[in-house]
Amino acid sequence: MTDIKSGSRSTGMRSRNAGSRPAQNRTTQGRASRELQEARRRKRQRQVMRNRIIFGAGCALLLALIIFLITKLVGFFAGAGSVADTSTITFKENGGVVFEEIVDFDTDVYDKSSLEDFVEENVASFNDAYGSEAVSVEKISVSDNKSYVRTSYVDADAYSSATSYQTYNDTYENAIAAGYTFNNTFAAVNDATKGEGQNVDADTAFAGKRVAVVSENVVVVVPGTIDYVSDSDTEVIADNTIKISPADGNEDSTELVYIIYSVE
Numbered sequence: 001m002t003d004i005k006s007g008s009r010s011t012g013m014r015s016r017n018a019g020s021r022p023a024q025n026r027t028t029q030g031r032a033s034r035e036l037q038e039a040r041r042r043k044r045q046r047q048v049m050r051n052r053i054i055f056g057a058g059c060a061l062l063l064a065l066i067i068f069l070i071t072k073l074v075g076f077f078a079g080a081g082s083v084a085d086t087s088t089i090t091f092k093e094n095g096g097v098v099f100e101e102i103v104d105f106d107t108d109v110y111d112k113s114s115l116e117d118f119v120e121e122n123v124a125s126f127n128d129a130y131g132s133e134a135v136s137v138e139k140i141s142v143s144d145n146k147s148y149v150r151t152s153y154v155d156a157d158a159y160s161s162a163t164s165y166q167t168y169n170d171t172y173e174n175a176i177a178a179g180y181t182f183n184n185t186f187a188a189v190n191d192a193t194k195g196e197g198q199n200v201d202a203d204t205a206f207a208g209k210r211v212a213v214v215s216e217n218v219v220v221v222v223p224g225t226i227d228y229v230s231d232s233d234t235e236v237i238a239d240n241t242i243k244i245s246p247a248d249g250n251e252d253s254t255e256l257v258y259i260i261y262s263v264e
């Protein structure tokens with residue numbers, strides 16, 4: 001009896017001890033599983049955060065590109081639709097020239113159709129003689145007994161050939177090579193303000209700059225900032241714009257005007 005009871009106690013003890021080990025293992029395994037799940041959760045959070053950052057940066061770049069394109073398009077269409085209020089020569093960055101001519105137009109004698117035919121026939125004739133499509137008509141309009149004609153030229157040489165007005169636009173060094181002299185009295189221009197006329201050491205002051213030469217009584221716009229301008233018959237309108245008009249008021253007289261400017 002004693003042996004049986006002793007064996008029973010021993011068997012019971014073994015049963016309890018054997019049952020405690022799996023419980024401990026399950027506790028350890030459960031903790032490891034939770035830690036693994038937590039690690040995976042944190043990894044997913046980091047991936048989601050990284051993806052959000054990448055997506056946000058991409059959206060920001062795309063938005064900036066869209067805004068840039070819209071700004072360029074608005075500027076293009078605004079420029080395409082705007083017109084000068086006086087005859088204007090505009091030198092472009094690519095070397096091209098745009099001329100906007102505004103003159104009196106007697107609507108009792110002429111009409112817009114006859115003006116269009118006249119301009120287009122003359123342009124076609126010039127291009128045939130020049131050997132290329134050097135000139136194109138961009139706009140023709142008639143309003144308040146004034147005609148407006150905007151034409152574009154591939155370069156200053158084409159403009160000079162088409163109009164017979166001496167015109168040039170290139171670097172100072174090339175202007176010297178082309179035979180232009182800079183013995184005029186020049187006025188320095190700062191912040192769109194014209195200074196007093198003075199003799200200038202051109203080789204020093206104009207080196208590396210660009211030169212526009214015009215022999216018409218018009219407004220002139222250059223693709224940069226004006227540094228110097230011929231003192232005679234010139235008025236500075238803006239940092240890139242001057243007006244040429246004879247001091248004696250005789251619009252039939254013209255003088256060769258030099259505009260020295262910098263392109264950034």
